Amino acid sequence: NAGVTQTPKFQVLKTGQSMTLQCAQDMNHNSMYWYRQDPGMGLRLIYYSASEGTTDKGEVPNGYNVSRLNKREFSLRLESAAPSQTSVYFCASTLAGVYATGELFFGEGSRLTVL
Amino acid sequence: KNEVEQSPQNLTAQEGEFITINCSYSVGISALHWLQQHPGGGIVSLFMLSSGKKKHGRLIATINIQEKHSSLHITASHPRDSAVYICAALNYGGSQGNLIFGKGTKLSVKP
Numbered sequence: 001n002a003g004v005t006q007t008p009k010f011q012v013l014k015t016g017q018s019m020t021l022q023c024a025q026d027m028n029h030n031s032m033y034w035y036r037q038d039p040g041m042g043l044r045l046i047y048y049s050a051s052e053g054t055t056d057k058g059e060v061p062n063g064y065n066v067s068r069l070n071k072r073e074f075s076l077r078l079e080s081a082a083p084s085q086t087s088v089y090f091c092a093s094t095l096a097g098v099y100a101t102g103e104l105f106f107g108e109g110s111r112l113t114v115l
Numbered sequence: 116k117n118e119v120e121q122s123p124q125n126l127t128a129q130e131g132e133f134i135t136i137n138c139s140y141s142v143g144i145s146a147l148h149w150l151q152q153h154p155g156g157g158i159v160s161l162f163m164l165s166s167g168k169k170k171h172g173r174l175i176a177t178i179n180i181q182e183k184h185s186s187l188h189i190t191a192s193h194p195r196d197s198a199v200y201i202c203a204a205l206n207y208g209g210s211q212g213n214l215i216f217g218k219g220t221k222l223s224v225k226p
Contacts, residue, residue: 104148105160106160
């Protein structure tokens with residue numbers, strides 16, 4: 001069972017470069033999320049998608065864009081990377097839709113360093 | 116002030132000890148999650164609860180809605196329980212985008 005798969009696991013970028021983090025789930029989940037995790041802070045929501053075709057900003061969306069390509073895939077793009085975007089990024093999914101909650105399934109994380 | 120507070124921040128225990136991790140929240144919630152983050156970084160869901168108590172193996176989670184408090188208990192702790200434990204609260208009436216995460220409790224169980 002693959003669950004939630006995110007790639008790449010590690011990436012080093014130079015300031016100003018762009019990249020896309022890919023996330024795919026095979027559980028037919030409705031909702032997908034992108035979080036960042038920084039030392040000493042809780043997970044913070046960047047963007048989420050409550051269902052295919054919809055995306056919404058979370059707590060820290062600046063500098064990021066997302067695409068819900070289909071029900072399985074939710075990508076996160078950094079158009080012009082900045083050192084402040086050095087972090088560990090997690091993709092997550094849940095069966096529940098909006099205004100509900102369900103068990104969360106997380107990817108293994110992507111460690112991004114911006115020099 | 117963070118709306119979800121966990122205590123303690125760090126906890127060291129001897130193998131076999133009973134462990135309690137606390138989570139207090141200041142908002143009205145419809146559900147609360149307990150997550151485990153392994154030393155390698157992966158995050159897994161342990162419990163999701165909105166009332167009462169849930170048990171899975173040596174893990175027990177309780178929640179008191181009136182007191183806005185939840186606890187995670189580990190009985191007969193083992194070194195493999197060493198991890199960061201995170202609670203996350205879903206704002207009452209909020210969408211899934213309104214999960215509020217605590218900063219985590221780092222547990223180390225010594226043999």
